[in-house]
Amino acid sequence: MLRHLLVFLFFLTSGVLVAEPLYPPLSVAASQRLRRQLWHTPASQRRVDLLLRLSEDLTANYMGLGTSLDSASSYGQEATQLSQALGYVRGQIRSQYALGNVALCLNQVPDGARLLAQGLARSRQLRDARLEADGWYYSVATYTSSAADIVRRIACLQRALALYQALGDEARTAFILKAIADQHLTQGQLGLAQQELLRVLPRYRRLGRSHYAYDLLNVVNDKAGNYREALRYGLAALESAQATGDTTFINLFYGRVAYLYLALNQPADAAHYCRLALARAQRAHDPSDVFGIAHTLATALISLKQPRQALALALTQTRVQPASGDGQISRWSLLATCYLANREYAAAERCELQLLSILEARKTEASISTRSRAYCFLGQVYLLTRRYAAARYYLSKATALRRHTSIAGQAATERLFFQLDSAQGYYLAGIAHLQRYQTLHDSLFNDHKSKQIASLLVQYDTRKKEQDVALLTKQSLVQQAHLRQRESQRNALLGGMALLALLLGLGYNRYRLKQRSTRLLEAKQAEIFAQNESLANLLLEKNGLLEEKEWMLKEIHHRVKNNLQIIGSLLRSQSVYLQDKVARAAVRESRNRVHSMALIHQKLYQSQHLAGVPMDAYIQEIVEHLLASFDCSPAIQTELAVAPVELDVALAVPVGLILNEAITNSLKYAFPATHAGHLFIGFDAPAPDHYRLTIRDDGVGFGRDFEPARCRTLGLNLIQGLSKQLGGHLQVQDVGGVVINLEFSQLDVVARG
Template structure:
């Protein structure tokens, strides 16, 4: 098979009905198409001419399925017929096979399924007889694409994809195998099987990264849409930003308008209207640059929806009317979407007569398009809302129920909730109170789900701002968070410890990931600025306390306020540690080196270890004591889940009801974190099952912490006294800090035990046996 021919065959695998179709090979640029036309006119009748004719046919078919019309379909058919005839004359079997694939698609589209199936089966059988494994795999991919439309057999489509995958796996083609798995995930997403689609897409992403695949943006885009449909808006926005970044990095900006539009939709789902409008305007700008009329009108329609949501109906109508004058719709689908936008403007202006004209036009166009119109559920929702407004409740219920059924196939939680709210109003108006109550309860459940997701949006916003280099806004947000802190002398001690711990972690990470050094330096300066501000506020508050000393006579009240302030600072320290963890997580998205990713994850676990201490402190009854019986199990389970060992490693916990001072609990927690991390990573390789025992007991005034596994033990020749690994270095140093006695045994596994005095002031002794 000629490699040049394979590169020329670029389009027919892009003809599927998936919502996030990615071409298996790059689409021909218009300049390349012009060169092909010139070569076809003057080149001899050889195999290269076959390839050129097929390339032109594929380009015309792409235009027909996109912004073009019947003329492009006729051109695609003519080029494909010429290519098949020339391939037959030359006896060029790869040309015959590919030409028949393309012709069969055209026949399917023209309503001739029997002839199309005959051509397709003959081409697949010919590729099998000739031993063309690559061509046979492409044939099964194409056979899957014959299952188009929502009413067709999606299970049969997946079976064809799986046959193509097996052939690519046999050929050792990991890239095409991953591509087909992504296509299967797209089908599962269309079916509404979001959890399965998400697992498959994460597997695709891991494979693409392992082989250095340059075009990750289509996978990121599909991950963003799946998370958006599941209500995981934070992840949807994160993957949406990664989509845009990856598209720019690979210089494949063809679908940038769609990527920006989907980012806008994710923000619109959580009612972040200014951010959504900004992304829609970016989509409009890029579509105008590429002169893509359908994408221009799509972006403009979304801008109209955000303006209507902000009460700007007249501005929205004027804006969209101006866009329609510059870019008149060229296809029925775009004309239908334009009618939807105009109808919404008229509804907002209460011009129901003009809105009715647009809705009747929509119903006519929708009937003409049939199953090819994918936004039918949106049209039904808007029409149902119109009929409810004009009090034609029977029609309103009919269209809203149809919209609800279609939305379940790939819609969002917010739209689902809005549909239930509209049905509640319709049933209430007709005194169907039992049905109305059921719809309202469903609306509230979905609304609360979206609202709860918005609570985690602040961290996502910080990640977005760091990714887009808006550091000044980050500083302002963090400063506002710290203005409400009221501190005392003990507060300064805890805050200083948190700052030093964060700085140490950032320095360790910078040594592992040197190319992120400058970002870490900025973070250090930010933390120092925060510390300076807190110190200044401490001095001010101390002066205020001295000035008003005569007024603070109630000792009980003073103690309560002091305890409240201590709990508040523990809460703030825990939040700051979570921000550091988020920073590490945001950097991990862009790392390719497995060692760097491991270092980042272990640093996150150390930050989480300290964060649990402060969470325990502000939740406990005592202001400075950590309940180890609650803290150690929570930390151990977090680490097991972090390393995905919950199905293979069995935790055996024996923790006495002890409470330690925070100055002891922090180093003890870090020692436990390092010991458990080593056990989870190395004790049971290749996913082998086994126990890991953690014990903390008090005997004769001494605490004894033990972490033990029955795994493979330490490597042969491993010298504990000479080892300089980071984990052992931290364990030794922290044991010395609390004046503990450390013992490490490696007979029948590894046992690490630490004996220390449960008092606030550590001893300077350390023994290692």
Template sequence: MLGALGAAEAEPMTPLLAPLEAARLRAQLWHTPTGPTRLRLLLQLADDLVARHEELATPLDSAASYGRQALALSTRLADPAGRIRSWYVLGQLPEASSAADTTGRAALRHGLRLSQQLPSPALEAAGWFYLASSYPRTTAGLPRKLATYARAAALFAQAGRPLEHAYVLKTMADMHLLQGHSGQAEQELLRVLALYRAAGHRELHYTYDLLRGATRQVGNYQAALRYGLAAVESAQATHDTTSIAYLYASLAGIYKELNQPAQALAYYQRALRHAQLGQSAAGIAITSVAISRLLLSQHQPGQALRFLQTLAGNPHATNSAVYLSCLVDCYVALGRYAAAERTVSQLLTLAKQPATDDMARLNAHLAAGKFYLATVRYAEARPQLQQALELCQSAGYLLQAASLHQLLFRADSAQGRFPAAIAHFQQYKRLNDSVFNAARNQQLASLEIQYGTRQKEQNIALLTKQSLLQQTRLRQREQQRNALLVGAGLLLLLLGLGYNRYRLKQRSNRLLRAQQAEIAQRSQELARLLAEQRELLSEKEWMLREIHHRVKNNLQVIGSLLHTQADYSADPAIQAALEQSQYRVQAMALLHQHLYQADRVGRVPLPTYVQELAVHLLDAFDAAARVRLHLDLAPLALPVAVATPLGLALNELLINSMKHAFGPGQPGTLTLTGRLLAPSTYLLSVADDGQGLPPDFDPSHTHTLGLTLVTGLSRQLDGEFALLPNPAGRGTVAHLRFLVASPTAA
């Protein structure tokens, strides 16, 4: 789950030495006597070992020895630049950074002081860069890292070093991504691209990959996919195989989030093949776990577990939180809860170890929280999810924070912690809406159309160039023929004129065919524009339906919360008030359900809506078996502005009949009629044959909430409301007369 959240693949500031080149330099060092050349070789080899350790996690080997030798030799040769670089090497070593305030950063600051005394802006900039890299990538450490990186970037620009300047800006953009500042990171990365291109730098795939992460973080999958493809193309063009597996996996992650499992699996398999070719145990483990999670998302837990078990001999996988958390999810999906709980215990033990990083702890607590949720152990799930949320917020992972708020909402709701549950649900909606775009698949389709259009434009441009070249050659040939015909006799001149007439006729025919082709092309373009217009209208209608659907879902959540609160209340008056509110919310939810299910968006078919509302209330009052429902409603489709107050008013009238017309167990009939009195007036009546109105009942002096609501809603409809004895003899009839602008048959 967290594989797609990691920072983009890094690259060293200076290119790594090829293995053969490094071996050649080591052999040269062995035979080089004391002097400037030996100092240069020591520093070059030490820098490469440190960069390779940070990039590929390879052993440092002789880096510390090279650094100490370089420091002693540069001091003996009185080479200030060599001394500064030697201090920088020693300050970057892991044994120094473990006690950074006394050893590593002290060495870096000493080198900085020497560079300022020299002075050398480029060496000073490198020192600030290494010092910034020594600060932790945490919420507290990021501001200090960024401020120090900014000093390095300014000095590299002052020293006229565009490649190093661009590299530091790219590193700052990576930090801004961790803070969730995607827009700022994107602007910095576009500036980095401009600097690299101006300097002729070809390895742009690391920058493209960061742009993929920035645009994906704000839900712009169209741009993210474009940058991901550009990163792969750049890596292939420059024959950089060290990061190609990661770049393929990043593309697979985008397709997975776009719900394109076939494309995602294809790119994951490419990533796995490259990781196997490069014999990268960590890469094989991470990609295999990603494939297993993809299979889990496709509801194939057995296949996912079998694929995961192929990593049994890989210690980089079986001892990692990513592998164990995926194993927990597979066991839970298969119902093997005992095995899942044993794996959760391993995860929590791993999280407590001091050497475990924050990402592994986040995976461990998240997997434990999801397992406890799945096994209905909410009290144990909540602290695990809370710890995962704190780690996620500390690292700035907005996407995972939204998912954790949703899981905490489930845990708090199940435990009856409704204020906390609502707060988590609001945080989930805020983060989810700020990160994701609801039209993911539409963006993908748009991108494919753009790629197709670009390809067509390129083909048209190529054909145009070929046509111009052909016309140029034809004109040259005609000139040559005319020159030969001038030197010939009269007969040849006549033959040439006849041939020229023939060529003119052919040219006219070509022009005519070109005009016909242009007309056909414009016709196709017009047809395409009409199709796009229809697609936009269809998309608008879909969005309206989706809005009504979401409103209905939210109203149902509110109704469920009211029902739950009523169950927990011991006061009958409060229970009755909550039930009344629940009926009103259900009436509005039913209205929005009809809005997104109707053939015409924005119109509610009145007979169907009234029938479903009445049947729902009969079921709610347990009266469906004894109260017969009779409907006689003229077909009418109402707009939202009329249907909403009308539905609420009808809800109050039906509830009033259920509560007061019929006694406990008393049978009866509830009649709902509706007809058009005039082209723009509709009369809706609710009649019952129950107990009727009390003899001293006066509607004008009755201030119950239900009748007050009906009276107010009738005014909102520019209508009239009356409550009268049933002229049929028994019971009560309520008339609601209202205006309907442009009535439409249902």
């Protein structure tokens, strides 16, 4: 159990951290082609662009795959000098970005942050939205993973997002949305990160890169403990990467799937995916990747009760694969794990000490968690070989780094301390470590599993103490038998006193433990009660705020309706003083438009639900008002076919104005003074969130020479403009009268907003 926990820690700390590049990476062939072009390209803006593209690609591959930086710095420096000589401002800004990212790769954070900030400031002066958006994204890497800096990271990403959206760059927009979800994942907001990733997933599918979104969904569900859901997304990432041919990070996807199969106790499946990844890593000659995958494969073999095969694999890879840098760390860790599984403690100790010497020589922040795991590993080895002083020394060093260690690592250290103290007879200290271990363990698993484990630990502890008492009793009896020949009565009395003292000590110890547990339980119950009261108060306050919000919304709609009615009354009063019939008709039409908008707010004010406008009652009132306004009710027969649909006010206002204009045009022009007619108005929802509006009359029509697309009348211009605002499809036809059809979708309006 402990060995598997340590392997899990290794997976988290030594695995490759992948980052999808902002711009797609170059293939090997494309990179070589650009290098050949560079040889034949003279000093020009074209040469600057080639230099920067090669530098950016090398840097992105280093950040994502851990490959060599190669000539990234020299390319960036040459691009800087050449762009300054040419006065090529965009090249100068991109050069600052390229050199800033190289500095970040070399852990020169102040220099990198300064170069990126300078490039960002110049891009804003140049008003180049794309360069500014790139600068905001690159600035994210200048911040740490602290809580305050993650907020700053998200702010930078949101500014980049706004610029990419304004540019209409769908690929970069999807990338930044996923990056924001990744930051929320780092914050621990797993639910929010999953919602954001599910929203961005359709965008990645359209771009043919859905495996990156699937992979992040895999990580989110893994951290949430939803292993089966995580496995589903991990397999989907593999399938998408293979289908699109984008296998840049496929070894990472294989590794995640293998780890999940291990978590689900299916080591045979884990071994299968490890072997696929290992074959690819060996072809790519990547020692760090080879040893990392081999470590996961060895863990699966150990779980399958095949430790000898795991060790053979490790020895084979060590002989075949040269290692340097991070590859050395993976190599020694792999060997140490396999030797420990085979109970070759001396070899395991030697390998782990080699690993520790490399980590301590580096002393970087990134290696602290791996050092903590190495200390814990050595503590376990020395505990198993009964070198208790050395075990305590290394476990103490691991405890000193607990701030940089995961909860699982802390729990493993506490359990080893418990075993060490028990072995040395420090029972009170051991109990304290056991309690801390259980507390940490409870934060990793659900309550049911925690209770089961705690029960097993207590049973184990009780049996061990009973066995110890029985052993001490037997030893006492043996001693009494030897001493009975000389001083039988005295020895019997001393033995009884010793036994009584032992029983009293155990009883007192149990009594103190029970008292402490009772106090802790009472404190916890008091805390839960206080939290329940706080939640109840918050719920009451929330309900009050909701009622106040609903009242205020109704009051707003009421006031808007009153204001619009005042405007209508002013227009009516103005029309009395107008002599010109055209002006009077224009004022009347404006009054009708105002009336149609006022009706919406009246409906919302009178309705019990503020979510939408009831279109059946609303359309009927508009029609009745217009017929009364034009005084043509007897001559013109109206037919309404309106479904009981509720529309949001943002959709109902333009729909009402379109109705007002269309019906007004029909009443004004379709039916001459002596001509009776029929007017049909229909509104329905043929599909969810999809709506259709139809206005049809059997009047005189437009005439042969009339073309709606070229018409410049106010009414038709308003209808066309409002239709575009709705994102709808408008058709105006003359077929035995005028027919106006408008179809629109609420989803299109939300997307345009």
